[in-house]
Amino acid sequence: MTNRLHFVRLAALLAALPIGGCGADNSLATPACGTYADAPKNASSVVYVSATCGARDGDGSEERPFASIQQGIDASAQGGAVLVDAGTYAENLSITKTVEVLGANTRGEPENASIIVQAPSPYAITVEGSTVVLRGIIVQKPQGAGIWVQKNGNAVLQDSRIEGTVAVNEDGHGVMATDSGSIIVERSIIVQSEGAGVYANAAAAAKVERSIIVQNGGFAGIWVQSTLGEVSLVGNEITENAEGGITILGTRAIIVQNQVKNTKSRMSGELADGIRVIGDSLVGEAYVEIGGEKPESKNVIEGNDRVGILFSGEKARGIIVQNEVVANADDTKRGAGIWVQSSAGTAPNEDQSVGIRIAQNRVEGNHYVGIGVTNNARAIIVQNPSISGTIAGEIMANGIPTKIGDGLGVYAGASAHVDKNTISSNARVGALFFGAANMCVMTNNTFEKNNEGSIIVQNTDGLALDTNETDVPPVAPAFPVGVDTSDL
Template identity: 25%
Template sequence: MRELRRWRRAVGTAAGLAAVFALAGASPAAGAERTVAAGESIQAAIDAAGPGDTITVAAGTYRENLRITTPDLTVRGAGADQVVLEPPAAPSPAAKAADACADVGICVAGTQDRPLTGVRIEALTVTGFARYGIAGTGTDAMTVQGVRADGNGQYGIGQQKSVRGRLVGNAARDNGEAGIFLANTVDEEGGALDTQGAVVSGNALTGNKTGVVLRRVRNLTVQANAASGNCAGMFVVGDEGLPRAGHLSVRDNSVTDNTRYCPAGSRLPYVQGAGIVLTGVEDTTVERNTVAGNTGDSTMSGGVVFFRSFVGVPNTDNTVRDNVLASNGPADIAGWDAGTGNSVTGNVCRVSLPAGRC
């Protein structure tokens, strides 16, 4: 918990924010400035906007689903503590027109053939939606920054079929599945997606089933996040598809006290006390993280856990090094599977199962 408090103080300083926001890249080219006042429709402003425009949303509570199909569009709230997006009383026309956007707070909708580029969503809260708070599909260089995603039925902030995403400096709390979720695709089978250097950085994740889930993706960095009070801190998930999930960096995160109990579902057995779980992935580096106080009795409980995927694919050629692991149970490093080429070196830890890796 001390690590979490230090992280929060750091990102609260101007220097800390500058470092986090720099990861989000340069601002899009200047366009028209549009303002939405309390009581007006954000969707109406989106529909009227062109590429490069910025929509500034004044303080207030807005009850609508939003759908963005315009490239290089910025939607910027007056602050996450001032602008709140909640579900409407009835489905919006946008939700009725596109099932992919139903029950989603902000739906950023492109395709893999025609990616939607450069969309930015900043400084607002998205809460209470049945599926996602914010969902991007078929996007390129989509940025979500300074957002709160609380109490959504499945995911706080998610992307699929998307590349070069930047999910930076957000807070995701009490979402039914993951606070942050990146995947090749949700509803189809296939090999891992090359995200072309996507970044998940500086986010605070608490009260979710899992803080961060990476499912069947490659070439991605998860850095300087704080995951605490979830059932699991981070899941890095692969399977038998080719290319395999992996070539990922999980570094400098604080993953502490993830001891909530989440009952079994259609995909997973019950989850409790899981820190960083690797399952069926390759060539992933887990380094310089603080992983502490993650305890439970599930098959995935422990600090850093190697878990054979549910279709029998082992972890191979992964590196776990220079982490500080303490008071995780049943072990700081647990569940070594039959994969080859895995390396565990330079960690500060006390207990491993099997023994000999601390």
């Protein structure tokens, strides 16, 4: 399938979904009344379910299918398959055995999912202590969660949709993994959850691949916290979510080939970050790879209302390599394309180096600052072909409104090794070092067409600039430069 589903198409598809009940009766089914997926070759047993022609006294055969999915699950042997006819099923599902629940979605696309689950009680589908495949399922307006995997359960959701999850207590997530459960989401759509689209906390593992996570209303499109095993986010469209596109807390993760766009704040002045990575004494260590050495690994992080990518905390480590970070932060709140703060990058990496590595990215057209490093954080900023076009935004400096629009800013005891970057066409200066640590390095960079000068150095000692190529001389003003160096 193509991974793009235009919102007009999605809205029309949601409007057209049936909302009726199960419709099953006690009559015997007529032969071959349903349309079913092919039975998996390795299934230990196969049972059939049909909302339209199943019977409460059916036996699960194709000629006499069950009327409810739960009947099929209960009757299935360990390692079996439940083949479900298209229709609406007004039931909750509890799955505690290894089983596949499959709809007749022959083209493998979420818009062709045919099983509609309308659960009357919270947590529409629960998976515990077993390995489950769910394919071709639509979960409409679940309460608490569309799918909840826990207690060492493992669930794979494929070619499915979770729509409009309603909050219950603190939950309201499209899919949810806790208590050493693990979740894999493939080629699916999770839309308009009141919580997160995908939520994993103390989970065994989480993967989201080639899916659309859109318009989820709280926490983030994808929220991962203190997950012990592998977390990978590959090839997804993560758009128009509230507060965060992706939030990673105290977890190792790989993020490649995603589009993370247009994250909004729920209320004026609140968070609205494309990718947020936090590692500290409270949530634990976070190591996150955003992009990678191969060009095809790149993410596009665009149009998020505050920050494109944020690393925060003394246990936050990772790389930001070969991405497009463009048009992030608006003119209503202070933000940046990439922002590194609160001692992030000071814990040693596997090779014993320190610093968040920011390399080979296009960082263009962001408000306020292209790349900012502050409050004792450390960064390695090398070989970025474009840190450019930063748009001026207004802040208060000593009670005076001041506009800034800098390509690079290093502040408040932070340090950066800055080498072989092209820094151009920024609204104010190319690079600002303001109260930065003495260990900063600034070598072999090219500065072009920055509006008010190439480099400002203030309250920072020992920074040599003579190996940089500048089209105008560096500037060192004797007045406050107007910048808020506090954490975002």
